[in-house]
Amino acid sequence: MAGFTVWDYVIFAAMLLVSAVIGVYYAFVGEGQKTSKDFLMGGRSMSALPVALSLTASFMSAVTVLGTPAEIYRYGAVFCIFAITYALVVLCSAEIFLPVFYRLGITSTYEFFVPNASFTLVPFSSFLVTGFDLWGAVVATGVVCTFYCTLGGLKAVVWTDVFQVGIMVAGFSAVIIRAAVVQEGIGRIVNDSYYGGRLNFWDFDPNPLQRHTFWTIVIGGTFTWTGIYGVNQSQVQRYIACKSRFHAKMSLYVNLVGLWVILACAALCGLALYSIYKDCDPWTSKQVSAFDQLMPYLVLDILHDFPGVPGLFVASAYSGTLSTVSSSINALAAVTVEDLIRPYFRSLSEKKLSWISMGMSMSGKYLSTFAALSIFGMVGGPLLGLFALGILCSFANGIGAFVGLVSGFAISLWVGIGSQIYPPLPERTKPLPLSTIGCNISSGNLTATENPLTTVFSTPSAERPALADNWYSLSYLYFSTVGTLITVAVGIIISLLTGTSSRAVIECILDCLQTKMSKELSYPQEISMGAEGLRVVPEHGKNPKQGGTPMLLENKSSFTSSEFRALKGFCLHLYSACFSPHSHA
Template sequence: MDPNSTSSSIFGVVDYLALLLVLAISTAIGLYHGVCGSRQQTTQEYFLGNREMGPIPVALSILASYMSAITYLGTPAEAYIYGPEFWMISLNCAIVGVVITRTFIPIFYRLQLTSIYEYFDKRFNKAVRMSVVAFSTAFGLLYLGIVIYAPSLALNAVAGISLPLSILTMGLVCTLYTSVGGIKGVIWTDVFQFSAMMLGFFIMIIAGCVQVGGVGKVWQLAAEGNRTRVLDFRIDPRIRHTFFTLVIGGTFQVVFNCGCNQLIVQRFLSCSSEKNAKIAAWLGVGLIGFTQIIAVVTGIVMYAFYAHCDPLTTERITKQDQLIPLFIVDLVGNVPGMSGLLVSCAFSASLSSVSSGMNALAAIAAEDFIKPNFKDIDDKKLTIITKFFSAGCGLFGIVLAFIASVMGDILNSTLLLMGIVSGPVLGVFTLGVFFPWSTSKGVLTGLFVGSICGIGYAVGIQRNPSPTFEPPLFIDGCSAGDVTTINPYTSYMNELNMTSMEHIVQPTDAPFIAGEVSGYNFYSLSYLYISFMAWFICMVVGLAVSFLTGANDPLTVDSELLSPFWESFCCCLPDKLRGKDIRIRNVNLSQSALYVRRTSPKDQNDKFEFENEEKPKSTPIEENV
C-alpha cells in the first residue's frame, strides 16, 4: 500500500476474526490449566507449578513477560525516530546472565522461596521486607496499567474502536485466564504469545523490505536519513542513548528485572532444578537481547518505508507509539486478515506481561501479607483467595490503563518508571547479598534516600527536559495537501528537501546527531542513568548508616543468604572486616579435600562441620583472635 496515503484502512471482518482467534487461544490455554489436571488447588501449584517446569518454556515465558507490547510498539518507534543505537542494550546480556545465575538464582532457589521478598525476613527483618514489598507492588500495578494501554492504543489507531472498549477487552481477557490458570497457564500462554510476537516482527521486516526494494535500499534510505549509527562511544552522559548509557544504565535495569523482580524470578523458581533454572536464565536473557535487535531492525525498515513522507510530521498520527499500528495497516492492509493478525501480536505481547504481573502480585499478596498474618490458614482456601486477588489486580490494572493514556511515549515512560524502582530495590538486594556488614537500619535508610532521589530526578527530567535533537524526518514525497501543522525542528530538516514550502519555521541551531543535547542543567543526564544513580545512592547511604550504627559481624550472617562471590572475595579482606573472631584456615589440600564451613552462623559455640567422609584427626587451623 502507498505510504503516502492519508487514509488508514480499518479492520474488516477477517481482521476481527484473526484478533479474536488469538485472544481465544490464549484464554483456552489458561482455562485448560485451571480446569483440567491438578486444577491449581494449592499455592505451590498455582504460583510455582509444583516446581516441575522445564527450562525451554520457562525461558520463552521470561522473554514474553519481559518484552510486552512496550517492546513491540515502543522499540521500533525509538529506532524510527532516533536510529538503531538502542540495539546496544542487548550487549549487557552476558553481564546480566553471569550476575543472576551466580548470585540471585542460587540464593532464591536453595532457600525454596515463593516470594523473593521472604529473603529480607531471613536476612534483616519484617520492616525491610514490607518496605520493599510496598515499593515493588506500587511499581507492579503501574506497570500493569501501561502494558494494558499499549495494545489498546494499537487497536484504537487502526480499527477505529474506542480506546475504553479496547482497554476493557484486553484487560478482562487477561484477568480471566490468569486468575484461573495459575503459573502453568501463564507460562504456556507466554510460549504461544512469544511465537505470535516474533511472527509479527518477521512479517513486518520481510514485507517492508519487499515494499521498499530490498535490504540494500532500506539501508540506503536509513543512511540518507542519518540513521545508520550502530555504535556510539561518545562519553557525554547527557546523550540519551550511547554505548555507556545503554550498557551501564541498561544493565542495572535488566539485572533488576531478571534477578530481583518477582515477575521474572518466579519463573526460575518453577523449574525442576537449580541447573534448569540457570539454563532458563541464560536462554531467556539471550532471547531478550535477540528480540531487542529484531525490534530495532523493524524500526529501521519502518523508517525506510516512510522515508519521504513521515506520518508524524503530516499528522496522520499524533504519537510515535502509533507508528507500528499505522505501518501494519499501510503495509498489509490490503491483505484480508493480515492487519488483524499483526495487531493481535501486539495484544499477545501485552497479555504475556499482564498475566505475569498479575500472578506475581498474587504471590506477593499470599506470601508477604496473608501468610504472615494468618498463619493457620488452609492452603486450599489461600489458593482461592489469591485467585480472587489476582483478578482484582487485573481490574485495577484496567483503571490504571486509562491513566497511562495521558502519559508520553510508552518506551520512555516505562524506562523512566523502571529506573525509579529498579535502582533502590536492586540496591537493597545488593546490600543484603554482597555486604554482610549491612543492617536493617542501613538498608531502610538507603532505600528511602535512593527512592526520593530517583523520584525527584525523574520528575525533574519530565518538567525540565534537556533539548534533544533528532535526525531528519522528511516529507518531500508527500503532496502539498497532505501537510498540515509541522513541528519547527522537523520543518527545518524538511526545508533541505522542500524549499518551495514557504511557511516552514527555521530554528537557529539544529545539530544533526541523534540524541545530542545542547546546554547543561541539573537534569541533563540521560534518563537511563536514573537507575544507576538511585542504586549508587542507596548503596553508599546504606553502608554508611550500617557502619555508623553498628555494622554486623560477617560471621553472624548465614552463608546461605550471601552470594557465592562473597566466599571467594572474603579471603582478600583484612581480618577486621571478615569478622571479629575470624579463623585463618591452613588446610593441606594435597592430603584431603577438606571443606570447612559454619554449621550455624549464629551458633555462639563456634562449631564447624567437616564435609568429608570422616573428620580428620588433626587439622592445622591457626586461630587469630
C-alpha cells in the same frame, strides 16, 4: 487507507480464545490448583525452555512492538546496543541473584529479608513493587488476561506466554518480509538507513546527560534491567519455579537468545519504517498524532491487501501486553499472599490460600491502573540496591537498609520527576532529521525538513532552573543506577554507624574471599592438574547432595575449607588482640 477486515478480527479473536483455553486447561488438568504453591509456583516443576520463552515474553511488552521500531526510526540503531546490556543482565541475574533465591526456596522475593531478623523490610518493600509498565497497565482491564491468570495460575501464564511470544515473532516477521518486498530487498532498507544516519551504533560519548550512548545503554541499562531480571518478583517467580537450579539458569541463558531475536526484529522494523517513509514522515505531515502509531500505520499501509495479516500484527502487540500484565498480576498475588497474608493468618489451609491467590489475581485487574502511575526506573534502582545490600553486605542492618532505601527512593524520584517537568533539550536527546519533501500534501506551515522535538519541548529557557540542564537532563537509564548506588552507599554507612562493628566487616570480606576462592564440584569427582591430583570428598562424611559442602584435599595450590576457617579465625583473633579495649589495659 483501508481498515480492518473480518479476517483481521478473526485472527485477533483466535489469539484471545487460545489464551483463555490455556487458562481453563491448567485450571482443571491433573489435580488442578489445590495449593498456593501450585497456583503461584507451578508446583516448582517447570522446565527451562517454556520458562525461558515466558521470561522473554514478559520482558517484551506492547512498548517493544510499537515503541522500539519508532525509537529506531527517530533516534537510530544505537538502541541495538541493548544486546550487550541484555547479556550482562542475564549474567548478573544467573550468577548473583538466582543462586540465592533458588537456594532459599521462597515464593516472594521479599521473603529473602525474613530469615535475617535485623533486616526486616518486607511490607515496605512489597508496596514499592509494581511490575506494570504504562501501556500494559492501561490494557490490563482485558477480561481474557485476568481470566487465564485467575484460573490457571503460573503454569497457565507461562504456557500462554510461550504461545504469545510466537505470535509476536510472527507479527514482526510479516512486517519485515512485506517491507523487504516493497523496498526490493533488505539491502535497500539498510542502504537507506545508512545514508539517513540511522546506523549510528557506536556513540562513545561519555556524557551522562546524553539520552542514548554506548555508555548510558551498557551501564545504565544494566542497572535498570538487572532490577527487573535480578530481583523483580514477576521475573524471579518464573525461574525459581523451575524443577532444578540447572533448569533455572538455563532458562535465563536461553531467554537471552529470545531477547536478541525480538530486539533484531524490532530494529529491522524500525529501519524499514525509515526506508519507506524517509521522504514523507507521517508524524510531521500529521498523518499520525503520535510516534507509537507509526507501526500500525505502516502495517495498514503495506499489508492492507493481505486479509488477516494486519490482525496478526495487532495480535502480536496485544500479546506483548497480555504477557507483561499476566506476569505482573501473578506476581502481585504471590507477594500479597506470601508477605501480607500467610505470616499473619497461619491457620489458613493451603486450599484457602490457593483461593485467596486466585482472588488476588482477579483484584489485580482493578489495581493495575493505580500501579501504572509509578515508573519502574525510579523505584527499581533502590530495590535493586536493597537486595544487593542484603546479599553482598552481610553486616548491613535493618536501620541502614531502611535509610538507604528511602534515600535512594527520594533521589530517584527527585531526578525522575524533575526530568518530566523540565524535559531534556533536543541536543541531549539527539533526534535525527525527518523529511516531508516527498509528501503529496499542501500546508503553508510545513517545512521540507522538520525536527519533531523542537516543537514538542517548547519550555522557554528563561523558565528553566539551573538543575534542568544538568541534573534533570540525566539520561533516564541512569535513574536506576543512581538509586542503586545511593541505596547501597547510604545503607553501608548507616549500618556502620548504628552498631555494625569492624569485626563484622572483616568477617564479610573473608567470607566473600572464601566464596571466590572455592569451587563447587559434583561429588565424587577427581581432577588431574599436571603432576598433582585433586579429590573431592564430602565434608563431615556427608554427600553434598544431602547438605554437605564439598572440600578439596591434597591441593597445595589453594586452601581447603578447614584451612580457610583457620585463617579466618586467626585474622579475627588478631583483630581482637589489636583493637579490643582490653588489649590496651
